[in-house]
Amino acid sequence: MPAVRKLLIGIVLSIAMSLAQAGAYEEIIKAANGGDTEAVENLLKRGMDVNTADRSGSTLLMIAARNGNQPLLETLLVNRASVNRRNQFGDTALHLATLNARIESVQALIEKGADINPSGWTPLHYAVFSGSSEVATLLMAKGAKLDARAPNGQTPLMLAVKHGNLDLVRQLVDADADMDLTDFEGISALKLAIRLGNEEIIEYLRKVGAIE
Structure with a gap:
């Protein structure tokens, strides 16, 4: 009986932990989309993965880049977020920053090693699509093909x-x-x-x- 009781307690704790993680996942994605840098920081301190991604595969860094949330983007970079991950559409954080003409985010991502010339659609294509001469100039200066x-x-x-x-x-x-x-x-x-x-x-x- 003690062994069975121990097993049941373990199962209950495992379920509780899974539910807590699921709640934290929803919380950090919501915070990133809402631009709540402080909430994201707190969740990272509690152990959430800095490369957490939403259901489309967009990471916290991609969300920050897309929305032009520079404080959040800088926080994620300090916490070593991956700069070259792609979502299910093939976009990286640099693609999304470029598409939305987020010049500060583009600069910061390049400085952290973002790939300027990935295969497929490149950030320069996206800069042209968005009509941003400023971003295009920066990308070309940094070696865009x-x-x-x-x-x-x-x-x-x-x-x-x-x-x-x-x-x-x-x-x-x-x-x-x-x-x-x-x-x-x-x-x-x-x-x-x-x-x-x-x-x-x-x-x-x-x-x-x-x-x-």
């Missing part, structure tokens, strides 16, 4: 053309992006501009010597 190819073969320049952003088109060309590359369907930046009927970009690309 100008002609990186997305899964569909598009380069950041092609994406800038697609979104009709002449300023970013100029910025990428001035930085020596290859104007004559084509995507996996054989479409160049100029040909894409012609298809989209963007006369300003067509005129500019022809002026600087782009070919169809």
Whole structure:
């Protein structure tokens, strides 16, 4: 009987611990999404994993980067959060900071070793998608590959053309992006501009010597 009683007590304690951990998980995700840095810090001190992720695989660091919560992001980096983990969509914290034009977060993540040139869609693609010239400038200064190819073969320049952003088109060309590359369907930046009927970009690309 004592052995059975001991076993039952162990089971009860295990269940109680699991419930407590589940509650702490929900609490830390809620705190991160709500921007409550103090609550996240307290939960980390109680033993929660700094790389805790929500159901989409987005870690606390990704949440902070996406929301531009610099104090929380800095706290997580101090606690050695992984900077290069990806969520189920393939995004890292740097991708999300870039997509949302969080320049301070982008800088901090790069300083902590975030991969600027991962496979697939790169942070520079995301900077172009968001229309942030400032973030694009920072990424290029830190070594972002100008002609990186997305899964569909598009380069950041092609994406800038697609979104009709002449300023970013100029910025990428001035930085020596290859104007004559084509995507996996054989479409160049100029040909894409012609298809989209963007006369300003067509005129500019022809002026600087782009070919169809």
